[in-house]
Amino acid sequence: MTKSMKFTEAKLEQAFIDLLNKEGYSYLSGEDIKRDSDEVLLKDDLREFLSKQYTSKSITIEEIEKIIRQLESYSELDLYSSNKAIMKMISDGFVVKREDRNKKDLFIHLIDYFESDNNIYKIVNQLEIIGNEKRIPDGIIYINGLPLVVIEFKTAIRENTTTHDAYVQLTTRYKRDIPRLFKYNAFCVISDGVNNKAGSFFAPYEFFYAWRRIDGNEDDVDGISSLYTLAQGMFNKYRLRDIVHNLTRPL
Numbered sequence: 108m109t110k111s112m113k114f115t116e117a118k119l120e121q122a123f124i125d126l127l128n129k130e131g132y133s134y135l136s137g138e139d140i141k142r143d144s145d146e147v148l149l150k151d152d153l154r155e156f157l158s159k160q161y162t163s164k165s166i167t168i169e170e171i172e173k174i175i176r177q178l179e180s181y182s183e184l185d186l187y188s189s190n191k192a193i194m195k196m197i198s199d200g201f202v203v204k205r206e207d208r209n210k211k212d213l214f215i216h217l218i219d220y221f222e223s224d225n226n227i228y229k230i231v232n233q234l235e236i237i238g239n240e241k242r243i244p245d246g247i248i249y250i251n252g253l254p255l256v257v258i259e260f261k262t263a264i265r266e267n268t269t270t271h272d273a274y275v276q277l278t279t280r281y282k283r284d285i286p287r288l289f290k291y292n293a294f295c296v297i298s299d300g301v302n303n304k305a306g307s308f309f310a311p312y313e314f315f316y317a318w319r320r321i322d323g324n325e326d327d328v329d330g331i332s333s334l335y336t337l338a339q340g341m342f343n344k345y346r347l348r349d350i351v352h353n354l355t356r357p358l
Contacts, residue, residue, distance in 0.1 A: 116260045119299075119300045120246060120260055122300070123246065123338065124230055126338035126339070127342060128230075130338060133228065134231075134232075135230070137231050137233040137234025137235060144235065144236070145237050145287065147234075147254050147285075147287050147288045148178065148252050148254070149249055150175060152229070152251055153174075154171055155227065156227055157171045157174065157217075158171060159225065160225055161215070169206055170206060174215060174217075178193060181290055186286050186290065190289060193291055194293065197217050197218060197253065198351070198352055200217075202214055218253075220348055220352050224345070224348070226251055227249070228248075230247075231246070232246050232247075236287075239283060240285075244257050244259065245258055250347075250351070255294075256292070256293060256296060257289070257292055257308075258295070259273040259276050259295070259297050259298075260298050260300075261273045261276075261297075261298075261299045268299070270298065270315075273298065278308065282308075289308050294306060294307055295308050303318070305337070317333050317337075318336055
């Protein structure tokens with residue numbers, strides 16, 4: 108691809124999905140997910156991860172459901188505080204009291220940060236979410252059923268359409284209409300295929316930055332090449348886990 112190529116939003120979305128497939132992410136259409144229309148967690152993935160990860164600790168079904176209920180209990184009304192609390196749980200882990208009080212408390216990590224990497228990575232598009240209004244984010248990256256990254260594309264073909272429009276879509280319309288999704292958000296990506304930026308959902312637009320290198324050992328890139336750099340660099344599975352673990356907790 109050349110730097111001058113431009114995509115429709117649908118083609119840009121598909122191009123990014125293809126790049127993430129090469130990084131080891133499974134693709135799933137939101138239309139194929141069976142769930143209540145207001146749910147944003149992929150609960151079956153979270154259940155599967157916890158069950159396998161804590162088999163040796165004999166984690167019970169009820170203990171897994173207790174964890175899910177705890178995550179869902181945070182309010183969307185104070186979105187920043189809820190996101191801060193949930194991201195601390197995701198980054199640092201947390202204690203779960205056992206059903207059997209004779210057993211030692213469980214210390215839970217919702218993501219496997221070790222080399223074993225027993226995580227479930229998915230890129231989901233066309234997930235219809237009903238909140239105050241219906242919204243369909245362009246892309247959501249899930250780890251173990253947690254919607255950690257939300258992606259919004261805007262085509263560079265249309266005049267006067269920019270990544271700032273994608274930013275407004277996320278932080279104004281989506282925040283108003285589907286705040287539940289952002290309780291679990293580590294960061295967002297805004298892209299028109301040529302300009303590709305990432306930043307905190309709670310940050311001003313000027314604090315969204317391009318990921319210009321894959322691993323820090325090569326020259327900076329711009330334009331369409333930065334879409335590849337974003338996928339192969341920021342969304343390398345090891346690097347994404349490191350970002351979530353160490354760099355995304357709100358202050």
